[in-house]
Amino acid sequence: MEIDQKREIRFNEETMATVQKIIKRYPEGREKSALIPILHIAQAEFDGWLSPATMDYVASILNIQPIEVYEVASFYSMFNLNPVGKCLIEVCRTSSCWLMGAEDVVRHIEKKLNIHVGETTADGQFTLKTVECLGSCGTAPMMQVGHEYHENLTLEKVDELLNKWKAEGKRSRYC
């Protein structure tokens, strides 16, 4: 993935208003509590990952040291510290999903997109990851794309979704 070094890192007014609203949820002097919610917003705004520039920007908003942001961003698995494709596909692989065929789903997507787990397609459209239990055990196997849960997967259903997403240039987003 190529990194756009000139990418401007700054929230627009509307997003900044949302951010300020979140900060107000916490008592005075405890604004750092807003760090994780703001990192989610920053990741969604700035290409799906947290570059050092993005993290420094978030630190400046909360008036904390950049290291305080780095140590948090590197702890939580939903924060991407490297660029990802437009559409991040996360397949659950823990117990119940495995029992119901998650490995078949992963291998199928690998074949279909011609990438391995952890890789991004050459056109930058898809990144494939495996993740630990997403609380969808009764509707296994499943995969998450942004805030969408796709459950009770079959290989046919996966094909259908991938074809659709390819055609529409799908973007995965949480916020």
Next chain:
Amino acid sequence: MGKKLLLEHVDVPGINTLSVYRQKGGYASVEKALKTMTPEAVVEEVKTSGLRGRGGAGFPTGMKWSFLAKPAGVPRYLVCNADESEPGTFKDRYLMEKIPHLLIEGMITASYALGARTSYIYIRGEYFYVAQILEKAIAEAYEAGLLGKNIFNSGFDHDCYVQVGAGAYICGEETALLESLEGKRGNPRIKPPFPAVAGLYGCPTVVNNVETIAAVVPIVNHGGAAYAAIGVGKSTGTKLISASGHIKKPGVYEIELGVPVEEFIYSDEYCGGIINDRKLKAVVAGGSSVPILPADLILKTAAGEPRLMSYESLADGGFASGTMLGSGGFIVMDETASVVKNLYTFTRFYHHESCGQCSPCREGTGWMEKIMHKILDGDGTMNDIELLWDIQAKIEGKTICPLGDAAAWPVASAIRHFRSEFEEYVRRGHSIKDVKHYYSTKGIPEPAYS
């Protein structure tokens, strides 16, 4: 049909909206508590109910509440643990998604009992769409004056906020959750002090699971004694069970505690039996952390008594022949499933989720995953099985938080009850490599992925 206290109205169209929820008697517990009860009286009802923490530990909720320190001039907090991440568990997601106002109602009533002016619902980041559902419900509640200032003209003010996490199982541990809520890494704190004395921002705090807080609603509405009349012994009330794996009807079931395990697995009211009517092989009864049990021991205790879905009955026999109710994550495996491969997914999970603070857990979980990988690849030796046993024993009880125990118990129980299967993997050597890790009924591994 068992009694339903939480999910009674779950199938009513529009129950996720405030208007329908109130038509069905919603927010009655808030009105009753604020208008007719003192906070102490609410705590007493919860004590009488015998309600135990539904997140997994099963600690009596009323007792936990009564530990809350109340120094003058210091704010108190209620924090809802909606970080549901225990593999096999998805009940809180179901409850919040289907009937979000039940949780909000419980938050207000419980906050009144505890004297908390502010509460937070900490929900795992992956449940982002559920967080949005909660936000919408909270907005409706504010609009209707059920949140905010002077609720029901009682003089009680309350604000409730949703906080999303970002992918860390460890944040389900209450002190790690508080760290995360403060904008830090989710490293569990050394206890004491317990959150009841020094929790969020160093203030007295109660952290309760989603289902626990929701259960406060029927307890206040009908009284603690009525709640305690349901269930068996010290397992009072109802419990949400997340059923998954090789069953005909996976899903979330509200059971009266004390239902026989056999009935839960085979009756049409619940799981509906095993897929394709295959034979039951094993069950993980309470989420990935609890010991796995083979079919004979999950259906009957070692003494031959029918095993019940209750805290006590599932624990009967200790870890030698019993397990735990845990979070109610009920994972069923039929005769085609490999316990060894399933354990590998667990060891990988705990290695991934260890926060890295304590050496036995940080190093041990990694070792266990690697050894399991080696065994699955057909490179394992009989000595590796002993080594696994040795490592798990050296993690258990030697870490700041229970994640260490949670990582050790599945390994210990799988070896205890299914040692021959581990030995089979070792004996087969490289012929086991690339198999699908399902045993066919004839005991011959199915072909590799095509």
